Amino acid sequence: MQAEDATPLVPGQTKLVKAKTRRGKRYLESRAPKAIEDAKRVLFLYGNQTSQVIKDVITDLYQLKRLEAQKFTRKNENVRPFEPGGETSLEFYCNRNNCSLFVLGSHTKKRPHNIVIGRMFDFHLYDALEMGVEELKGIRDFGAAGTGAQLGNKPCVLFVGEKFESVPAMALAKSLLLDIFRGEPVDKINLAGIDRVVMAVAMDDSRLQLRQYSVRFKKSGTRIPRVALTEMGPRIVFSVRRYRLPPSDLQQEAMKLPKLGKKKEKNVSSDSLAGKVGRIYMPKQSMDTLGLSKYKGTKRERRESAREAAEARKRPKAAQPVTEGPSTE
Amino acid sequence: MGGRLAKLPPPVTQLPRALPVPKAKPLTRWQQFAAKKGIVKRKRSKLLYDETTGEWRRRHGYKRANDDNDIPIIEAKATDKPGEDPFAALAAEKRERVKTNRAAQLANLKQAAKKAGPGVLPASLRLAATLPGEGGKVGKGVGKSLRRKELKDDIKTASRLAGISTASIGKFDKRLTGEKPGERAPLGKRRNFMPVTDTKAERSKAGSIAEKLLKERSDDILDIRKAMTRMESQAREERHQAKRKREEESDGRGGAKKGRKAGGGGGRGGKKGGKGSAGKAGSKGAKGFKGAAGKAGKAGKGRR
Numbered sequence: 001m002q003a004e005d006a007t008p009l010v011p012g013q014t015k016l017v018k019a020k021t022r023r024g025k026r027y028l029e030s031r032a033p034k035a036i037e038d039a040k041r042v043l044f045l046y047g048n049q050t051s052q053v054i055k056d057v058i059t060d061l062y063q064l065k066r067l068e069a070q071k072f073t074r075k076n077e078n079v080r081p082f083e084p085g086g087e088t089s090l091e092f093y094c095n096r097n098n099c100s101l102f103v104l105g106s107h108t109k110k111r112p113h114n115i116v117i118g119r120m121f122d123f124h125l126y127d128a129l130e131m132g133v134e135e136l137k138g139i140r141d142f143g144a145a146g147t148g149a150q151l152g153n154k155p156c157v158l159f160v161g162e163k164f165e166s167v168p169a170m171a172l173a174k175s176l177l178l179d180i181f182r183g184e185p186v187d188k189i190n191l192a193g194i195d196r197v198v199m200a201v202a203m204d205d206s207r208l209q210l211r212q213y214s215v216r217f218k219k220s221g222t223r224i225p226r227v228a229l230t231e232m233g234p235r236i237v238f239s240v241r242r243y244r245l246p247p248s249d250l251q252q253e254a255m256k257l258p259k260l261g262k263k264k265e266k267n268v269s270s271d272s273l274a275g276k277v278g279r280i281y282m283p284k285q286s287m288d289t290l291g292l293s294k295y296k297g298t299k300r301e302r303r304e305s306a307r308e309a310a311e312a313r314k315r316p317k318a319a320q321p322v323t324e325g326p327s328t329e
Numbered sequence: 330m331g332g333r334l335a336k337l338p339p340p341v342t343q344l345p346r347a348l349p350v351p352k353a354k355p356l357t358r359w360q361q362f363a364a365k366k367g368i369v370k371r372k373r374s375k376l377l378y379d380e381t382t383g384e385w386r387r388r389h390g391y392k393r394a395n396d397d398n399d400i401p402i403i404e405a406k407a408t409d410k411p412g413e414d415p416f417a418a419l420a421a422e423k424r425e426r427v428k429t430n431r432a433a434q435l436a437n438l439k440q441a442a443k444k445a446g447p448g449v450l451p452a453s454l455r456l457a458a459t460l461p462g463e464g465g466k467v468g469k470g471v472g473k474s475l476r477r478k479e480l481k482d483d484i485k486t487a488s489r490l491a492g493i494s495t496a497s498i499g500k501f502d503k504r505l506t507g508e509k510p511g512e513r514a515p516l517g518k519r520r521n522f523m524p525v526t527d528t529k530a531e532r533s534k535a536g537s538i539a540e541k542l543l544k545e546r547s548d549d550i551l552d553i554r555k556a557m558t559r560m561e562s563q564a565r566e567e568r569h570q571a572k573r574k575r576e577e578e579s580d581g582r583g584g585a586k587k588g589r590k591a592g593g594g595g596g597r598g599g600k601k602g603g604k605g606s607a608g609k610a611g612s613k614g615a616k617g618f619k620g621a622a623g624k625a626g627k628a629g630k631g632r633r
Contacts, residue, residue, distance in 0.1 A: 014435070014439055014456045014457065015456070015457050016435055016438065016454060016455075016456060016457075017454070017455040017456070017457050018453060018454055018455075019453040019454075024453070025453040028452040028453045029451075029452045029453060031452065032348075032351070032451075032452030033348040033349055033350065033351040033448070034348075034351065035350070035351060037346060037347055037348065040347055100347035100348075119345065119347075120347065121345060121346065121347065121348075121349075122347075122348055122349055126345060175342075175344060175345075178342060178344060179344050182344070185340075186337065187336065187337055188334045188335065188336050188337060189334070189335055189337055190332045190333070190334055190335075191332050191333050191334070191335050192332025192333075193332065246345070251345070253349060254345035254346050254349075255343060255345055255346075256346070256349075256350050257343075257350075258350045258351070
């Protein structure tokens with residue numbers, strides 16, 4: 001981290017370029033490939049021309065992904081994912097902002113209200129799908145239905161229609177929408193944190209509708225609560241236009257599964273004499289403020305009820321002459 | 330916030346990764362050796378007993394045990410030479426060790442990158458090839474051989490300049506032993522200067538420059554006299570044509586006219602079959618046959 005090697009450099013030699021600060025080093029390590037990846041970040045940007053519809057769609061989708069997304073405000077005219085040289089700018093932006101997904105909105109006479117959703121592999125264009133927005137009902141038009149849902153929670157994603165399996169464009173749409181709404185890959189989820197459902201319906205070979213519901217759990221007689229869904233989010237009808245599938249070698253590379261080593265269980269070891277041995281770490285306890293177990297008799301309610309009973313006995317005893325022997329209490 | 334944790338089953342739909350799967354790093358030279366010999370890595374204790382102070386101190390860090398920098402006295406040995414500084418010698422040894430260690434680390438990284446590509450390097454490191462004179466530093470930053478070459482070029486340039494700084498530009502100086510014929514010649518083409526007293530040459534040169542300029546701009550420059558004569562000749566020719574036409578119509582018709590025309594046409598046609606200049610001459614001739622001989626040349630010119 002201090003001044004680099006004092007050895008003089010000779011032409012043709014290799015130089016080691018290190019991160020100059022520890023913070024920089026941590027940042028680079030966070031961007032390095034990992035076995036299990038973080039949530040994919042989305043880059044929202046506009047093309048050469050936009051329409052109000054497109055702006056609404058982009059802003060609504062951005063609001064759904066806020067922390068895991070980056071939005072560009074300016075128009076970019078040299079971003080054309082479906083043309084051979086037009087993806088270099090896009091790849092550069094995605095690389096700089098560490099985004100593996102992008103949503104590009106534009107509006108031209110030939111392709112009105114156009115949205116391109118695409119993915120990157122190793123920050124090179126992997127695949128993309130172009131859709132046109134036919135109908136839109138924004139989040140604002142649904143009132144306050146979405147206020148219950150919290151940002152950062154993972155939604156349930158639902159795909160309705162067998163077209164998502166049969167038609168290749170719809171299969172790509174399914175894969176992309178899953179990638180966008182997935183969030184962080186987890187193996188355990190808090191059931192109270194499920195507060196959104198995203199539904200995609202394949203209306204026919206080239207149209208799909210996207211809806212979002214907020215989930216509320218109501219009391220039902222049993223342990224399993226009653227689920228109440230209210231439509232909250234943008235309701236968009238897309239018509240699928242062009243699409244671009246990945247080359248097969250890149251696809252093979254991207255679909256490789258990492259070799260996951262078994263997680264080391266901490267504080268557990270096995271001994272030949274005792275078998276499986278575990279370790280527990282206790283926090284420091286001060287003896288003065290230790291909460292000892294209480295005896296039943298010393299509890300306050302018991303004492304009070306005993307005192308009342310004693311008083312009740314005293315009063316009738318005073319009224320009557322003492323005839324009985326020692327009290328049975 | 331309460332809520333029960335549900336354990337999710339492994340995913341069914343596989344989505345493509347964002348980055349390639351991290352590659353396993355190839356073993357370094359020491360790791361290969363250790364694997365071969367069966368050397369196992371042992372964890373070192375955090376504390377170490379310091380002989381000089383007689384207490385347990387940490388192994389690395391602040392106030393560490395057996396710190397090399399804190400040795401107050403080094404006893405002289407029989408083999409020590411006077412004038413040598415043992416502390417400096419220790420420091421120099423340490424520097425050597427650090428240098429070799431760093432070189433070995435770099436060699437390991439290069440070997441790993443060569444074997445498995447740049448993906449195996451740790452994220453915060455990168456190997457970059459150095460170019461000669463990188464960083465603009467000529468001197469310490471550049472290799473010894475490169476410095477020597479630049480000095481040699483400097484010396485050569487200086488000696489050449491010194492050699493041609495005589496009245497005869499080094500032409501008649503004796504060549505030294507080992508000097509090659511072209512080494513002390515002035516560089517560049519030989520320049521010729523015009524004599525100062527020759528006015529005729531100077532005038533002709535100026536005149537040629539003026540002519541060249543005028544020729545280039547001849548389209549823009551309008552010679553009124555020439556334009557007038559041209560216009561007048563054109564008008565004359567047109568009048569002449571009109572007059573001839575009226576004469577032909579009023580005169581006898583038929584064979585004489587036709588024959589004349591046919592002859593003229595045939596003559597022209599036949600001559601047109603030849604080369605350009607022949608064709609031109611032919612047409613001139615034919616025109617001369619048709620109209621007045623004296624005016625034919627000018628008329629031809631005007632037409633054109």
